[in-house]
Amino acid sequence: MIIVMKTSATPDEIHHICEKVKELGLTPHVSRGVERTIIGVIGEEEKVRVQPFETYPGVDSVVPILRPYKLASRDFKPEATELEMKDGVVVGGKKVVVMAGPCSVENRDMLFEVAKEVRSGGATFLRGGAFKPRTSPYSFQGLGEEGLKYLREVADQFGLLVVTEVMDTRTVELVSRYADMLQIGARNMQNFDLLKEAGISKKPVLLKRGLSATISELLLSAEYLLSKGNFKVVLCERGIRTFETATRNTVDINAIPVLKHETHLPVIVDPSHGTGKWEYVAPIARAAIAAGADGLMIEVHHKPEEALSDGAQSLLPKKFRQLMNEIRPIAQAVGREL
Numbered sequence: 001m002i003i004v005m006k007t008s009a010t011p012d013e014i015h016h017i018c019e020k021v022k023e024l025g026l027t028p029h030v031s032r033g034v035e036r037t038i039i040g041v042i043g044e045e046e047k048v049r050v051q052p053f054e055t056y057p058g059v060d061s062v063v064p065i066l067r068p069y070k071l072a073s074r075d076f077k078p079e080a081t082e083l084e085m086k087d088g089v090v091v092g093g094k095k096v097v098v099m100a101g102p103c104s105v106e107n108r109d110m111l112f113e114v115a116k117e118v119r120s121g122g123a124t125f126l127r128g129g130a131f132k133p134r135t136s137p138y139s140f141q142g143l144g145e146e147g148l149k150y151l152r153e154v155a156d157q158f159g160l161l162v163v164t165e166v167m168d169t170r171t172v173e174l175v176s177r178y179a180d181m182l183q184i185g186a187r188n189m190q191n192f193d194l195l196k197e198a199g200i201s202k203k204p205v206l207l208k209r210g211l212s213a214t215i216s217e218l219l220l221s222a223e224y225l226l227s228k229g230n231f232k233v234v235l236c237e238r239g240i241r242t243f244e245t246a247t248r249n250t251v252d253i254n255a256i257p258v259l260k261h262e263t264h265l266p267v268i269v270d271p272s273h274g275t276g277k278w279e280y281v282a283p284i285a286r287a288a289i290a291a292g293a294d295g296l297m298i299e300v301h302h303k304p305e306e307a308l309s310d311g312a313q314s315l316l317p318k319k320f321r322q323l324m325n326e327i328r329p330i331a332q333a334v335g336r337e338l
């Protein structure tokens with residue numbers, strides 16, 4: 001439910017409505033637009049109906065949100081969410097953000113090597129999995145807490161933020177201790193208990209689209225996080241399964257403008273998992289920025305042929321730097337910066 005205020009509504013009238021909403025045991029969420037202010041109401045809609053909000057001074061109308069996702073929708077919050085991280089990093093602001101690093105944290109030295117390169121290339125987040133969701137149980141599963149320690153130490157050394165995957169409700173607290181942003185991977189997009197736990201944690205979350213999830217399903221998963229009071233959510237298009245086998249997945253470029261239309265949440269694109277081949281990473285990264293993505297997630301490895309996971313889709317540091325230079329004018333062409 002949203003309460004649309006009149007253009008002439010005074011700050012006192014807006015405040016009064018918020019107080020009334022709270023009295024009902026609900027949470028108001030104020031969005032101040034250029035034209036008018038709207039108040040999104042979180043909680044049971046039934047409770048809002050008993051109060052005749054339409055009759056209060058300053059109120060223009062009370063409108064139900066018809067989309068299945070409520071808090072994630074643009075109706076609820078028309079202006080784009082700008083997620084403020086530490087060190088002045090903003091996800092969803094004018095500046096495009098780049099999260100880069102190896103697929104997996106393999107050891108301290110390699111992480112140091114790759115982090116140094118991505119930092120000098122202009123990345124603001126260091127990515128790397130310590131808990132890895134591998135298709136085969138015989139593949140490298142990640143270093144666990146040891147990997148988290150390396151991530152924190154190395155990221156701090158280079159002034160980077162840490163984004164890393166959490167796979168299990170039991171490790172949300174542990175991963176939260178080391179990471180600046182929790183990644184919920186494609187395979188766990190509909191792990192509802194994990195979503196609830198990450199929501200409760202109030203840590204920023206990067207939510208990746210499931211392998212065969214629709215955009216609506218992605219937004220409903222985001223809704224789980226938001227409904228627990230965690231609005232610090234970034235969505236990630238990482239390619240979906242289609243009939244095409246020439247690439248690992250098919251990046252749904254359409255999803256970028258669709259998501260931008262449907263939701264206020266920032267949207268980034270992962271062309272590494274999206275294509276599965278390093279040769280295709282740069283063109284799709286450029287397309288993503290041109291289509292309005294707020295950022296990119298890129299896998300980088302200094303020795304891709306020796307990588308313990310996803311070497312084929314990892315960029316050499318030199319290629320990463322080149323990509324960053326290619327993206328800069330594209331970002332500027334669409335009113336962004338890098």
Ligand code: PEP
Nearest residue numbers: 129185186187208238273
């Ligand atoms: C990853 O980013 O490390 C990863 C496993 O990605 P996805 O969940 O998109 O497959």
Ligand code: MN
Nearest residue numbers: 103299309310
């Ligand atoms: Mn990977």
